[in-house]
Amino acid sequence: MVGTESATVDEQLHEHFTRTIERDQRVEPRDWMPSGYRRTLVRQIAQHAHSEIIGMQPEGNWITRAPSLRRKAILLAKVQDEAGHGLYLYSAAETLGVDRAELTDKLLTQKQKYSSIFNYPTLTFADIGVIGWLVDGAAIVNQVPLCRCSYGPYGRAMVRICKEESFHQRQGYELLMTMMNGTRRQREMVQDATDRWWWPSLMMFGPPDGDSPNTRQSMEWGIKRHTNDELRQKFVDMTVPQAEALGVRLPDSGLVYNPERGHYDFSEPDWDEFRRVLEGNGPCNAQRIERRREAHRDGAWVREAAAAHAAKQQRRGRAAV
Amino acid sequence: MTDSTDRNPEPGQVRTPDTAWPLFEVFVRGKRGLNHVHVGSLHAPDERMALHNARNLYTRRNEGVSIWVVRAEHITASSPDEKDPFFAPSGDKVYRHPTFYELPDDVPHI
Numbered sequence: 001m002v003g004t005e006s007a008t009v010d011e012q013l014h015e016h017f018t019r020t021i022e023r024d025q026r027v028e029p030r031d032w033m034p035s036g037y038r039r040t041l042v043r044q045i046a047q048h049a050h051s052e053i054i055g056m057q058p059e060g061n062w063i064t065r066a067p068s069l070r071r072k073a074i075l076l077a078k079v080q081d082e083a084g085h086g087l088y089l090y091s092a093a094e095t096l097g098v099d100r101a102e103l104t105d106k107l108l109t110q111k112q113k114y115s116s117i118f119n120y121p122t123l124t125f126a127d128i129g130v131i132g133w134l135v136d137g138a139a140i141v142n143q144v145p146l147c148r149c150s151y152g153p154y155g156r157a158m159v160r161i162c163k164e165e166s167f168h169q170r171q172g173y174e175l176l177m178t179m180m181n182g183t184r185r186q187r188e189m190v191q192d193a194t195d196r197w198w199w200p201s202l203m204m205f206g207p208p209d210g211d212s213p214n215t216r217q218s219m220e221w222g223i224k225r226h227t228n229d230e231l232r233q234k235f236v237d238m239t240v241p242q243a244e245a246l247g248v249r250l251p252d253s254g255l256v257y258n259p260e261r262g263h264y265d266f267s268e269p270d271w272d273e274f275r276r277v278l279e280g281n282g283p284c285n286a287q288r289i290e291r292r293r294e295a296h297r298d299g300a301w302v303r304e305a306a307a308a309h310a311a312k313q314q315r316r317g318r319a320a321v
Numbered sequence: 322m323t324d325s326t327d328r329n330p331e332p333g334q335v336r337t338p339d340t341a342w343p344l345f346e347v348f349v350r351g352k353r354g355l356n357h358v359h360v361g362s363l364h365a366p367d368e369r370m371a372l373h374n375a376r377n378l379y380t381r382r383n384e385g386v387s388i389w390v391v392r393a394e395h396i397t398a399s400s401p402d403e404k405d406p407f408f409a410p411s412g413d414k415v416y417r418h419p420t421f422y423e424l425p426d427d428v429p430h431i
Contacts, residue, residue, distance in 0.1 A: 030398065077381075080381070081381070084377075084378055084381065087363060087378055088361060088378075091361045091362045091363065092361075094344065094362065095362075100364060153361075156361075157361070160360075164382075303342070303366075306342075306366040306367075306370060307341045307342060307366045309366065309367075310366035310367035310370070313367060314367075
């Protein structure tokens with residue numbers, strides 16, 4: 001008898017959840033949700049947060065070598081934003097009942113992933129501009145639809161992030177325009193950086209639709225609003241005129257406007273490379289994770305000291321009362 | 322706010338010390354004349370550090386003129402489901418809304 005009743009309650013909860021999604025309303029932290037929905041969100045938000053945190057490294061790498069105080073201040077602000085984005089996202093993940101420290105452990109022990117794009121090196125200062133233009137540009141295309149994600153806290157975190165990403169992309173493009181108006185050597189640096197980052201940027205949208213088994217369920221749940229290939233196409237269409245305005249060549253001989261489709265055709269990225277990098281064999285995977293572990297170890301005494309200070313203050317406060 | 326279930330570490334997992342830092346919910350007054358609005362959460366060892374961290378995290382671009390932080394554990398919330406009988410008493414009192422009253426169109430300023 002009890003079993004039947006609880007089955008009915010479960011059905012009602014499920015129905016309420018489904019209705020919320022169908023009406024395009026938001027699911028909030030204390031609502032009932034299917035365990036798969038919760039798991040998918042935790043995985044996606046954590047992976048997204050880790051990407052922001054690891055993403056500080058390729059650019060942080062150039063802060064001390066920025067060519068002017070202006071560029072250094074901009075780069076510092078940008079890297080600080082990435083840390084902030086990571087924290088907004090960990091905050092959103094915590095509303096699903098996981099702990100930030102637990103997620104950090106999973107990153108450090110490589111039980112959770114981060115975006116494969118950050119496993120490529122930043123070889124010259126032009127890379128800083130190209131990351132802003134292409135990598136943050138791709139991130140914006142990915143993230144704008146996430147502002148309408150069915151899970152409230154994730155959507156709200158994305159709204160904050162998207163506002164700040166716009167600065168990231170524009171500072172990158174401006175940096176590149178400056179270099180393109182400079183010497184021949186500087187223009188070559190921009191072209192070289194574009195050649196190296198173009199394909200990894202296209203891979204940021206994930207595997208082709210036919211090879212992305214979770215997409216359908218995520219779309220049904222309103223976590224994802226567009227497929228990987230739709231977003232990739234949108235990014236290509238947006239970027240071609242930007243490359244023309246800048247005067248750089250995108251490294252794809254198959255890139256040509258298709259008037260029938262109303263979109264640019266482009267070649268298939270090297271998905272074997274994508275899988276290799278995702279499996280941990282990209283140029284910088286080991287370095288990135290080791291740097292993150294080191295930072296965590298080096299920061300341990302600060303975290304402990306702050307906690308000890310807080311405990312002491314609390315004891316004194318109690319004694320005073 | 323934050324669901325307190327399922328916060329236990331995996332068996333055998335070594336906890337990092339910052340788990341001891343409590344969770345604070347952050348509320349920001351965007352500008353004078355507006356209410357404080359919940360913007361997110363953060364971990365900090367104490368209230369003072371929570372305020373400083375909140376400033377650095379949630380108001381890097383003049384998003385606020387005042388910040389409240391409160392330990393998440395100190396928040397009492399209505400029941401788990403955001404739509405439940407707790408709010409039913411307001412559901413059947415349509416007469417609390419101005420649109421409940423029908424007045425002739427030609428009466429001015431009302």
